Amino acid sequence: MSIKSLLKSTVAALAVAASGTLFAQGTPLDAAAFDALVAQGPVADAATIASSTWATKIKQAGTLRLGGTQTSNLFSLLNEKDGRIRGFDAGLAQLITRYILGDATRYQLTQVNSSTREQVLLNDQVDMVFATYSITPARAEKISFAGPYYTSQAGVLVKANNKAIQSYGDLGGKKVATQAGSTGPAILAQHTPKAAVQEFQTHQEALDALRQGRVDAYVTDHTLLLNALSLGSGDAKLAGTPFGAQDPYGIGLPKGSDGVAFINAFLKKIEADGTWAKLWTVSIGQRTGSTAVPTPPALP
Numbered sequence: 001m002s003i004k005s006l007l008k009s010t011v012a013a014l015a016v017a018a019s020g021t022l023f024a025q026g027t028p029l030d031a032a033a034f035d036a037l038v039a040q041g042p043v044a045d046a047a048t049i050a051s052s053t054w055a056t057k058i059k060q061a062g063t064l065r066l067g068g069t070q071t072s073n074l075f076s077l078l079n080e081k082d083g084r085i086r087g088f089d090a091g092l093a094q095l096i097t098r099y100i101l102g103d104a105t106r107y108q109l110t111q112v113n114s115s116t117r118e119q120v121l122l123n124d125q126v127d128m129v130f131a132t133y134s135i136t137p138a139r140a141e142k143i144s145f146a147g148p149y150y151t152s153q154a155g156v157l158v159k160a161n162n163k164a165i166q167s168y169g170d171l172g173g174k175k176v177a178t179q180a181g182s183t184g185p186a187i188l189a190q191h192t193p194k195a196a197v198q199e200f201q202t203h204q205e206a207l208d209a210l211r212q213g214r215v216d217a218y219v220t221d222h223t224l225l226l227n228a229l230s231l232g233s234g235d236a237k238l239a240g241t242p243f244g245a246q247d248p249y250g251i252g253l254p255k256g257s258d259g260v261a262f263i264n265a266f267l268k269k270i271e272a273d274g275t276w277a278k279l280w281t282v283s284i285g286q287r288t289g290s291t292a293v294p295t296p297p298a299l300p
């Protein structure tokens with residue numbers, strides 16, 4: 001190695017050390033197992049499609065317009081090598097695409113965040129939103145939800161060397177990050193009213209604030225924090241156990257859509273045949289060392 005190359009490598013290494021390794025690349029998903037599972041998903045017959053105006057519209061268009069993300073390691077992450085998006089949400093969305101169109105790849109992704117999820121439905125930019133989307137009364141006034149398909153609670157993420165914060169009860173007077181437009185601000189107001197809350201537009205911005213020491217903790221959905229830990233190298237930890245109300249995830253649909261009944265019937269089908277449990281295992285369980293498959297939440 002030349003002196004110039006050696007100096008270049010040293011500078012790069014110092015830059016990595018300075019920025020920290022809090023959220024470096026971690027455990028990969030078993031892409032082959034994921035793809036095989038999605039490819040074996042059920043396909044609806046013509047009568048089932050015809051029973052739903054929402055599904056018929058998608059069938060006639062030939063493409064499902066999906067609102068989602070591609071930066072969530074456990075739920076929906078883009079693999080830049082093959083251009084495929086994988087994870088628990090991504091898998092369910094692709095299984096619905098296959099159920100309607102017979103081909104799990106026939107969807108068009110519009111990226112959303114916690115501040116834009118309702119708007120893309122109100123503007124008819126997408127057919128559904130699949131993005132760890134909590135069902136709340138306020139949101140249900142604007143849109144409809146199918147599901148729930150998963151349940152979580154809130155959690156607290158801190159740096160691994162933080163001994164002052166053991167649970168959400170220690171957040172009083174501390175600088176706490178959360179996402180604007182999420183359920184985080186309301187949960188903090190209810191459970192830790194003395195915390196100095198700082199709202200960020202995206203999950204990554206909040207993680208960066210924690211990594212850089214601009215906040216003491218990050219409070220958001222517990223499952224999203226598991227997602228961050230699955231990417232990390234041990235420099236972060238969860239403080240205490242999940243807290244707050246049960247947080248049901250739903251699939252966002254246009255207000256009044258009969259897609260609600262269609263998707264709920266689909267969810268019951270894949271829960272009964274074991275597809276839901278297999279998708280959870282390959283997307284989340286194997287990534288976080290969890291062996292106990294959760295029970296899906298009850299569907300209406």
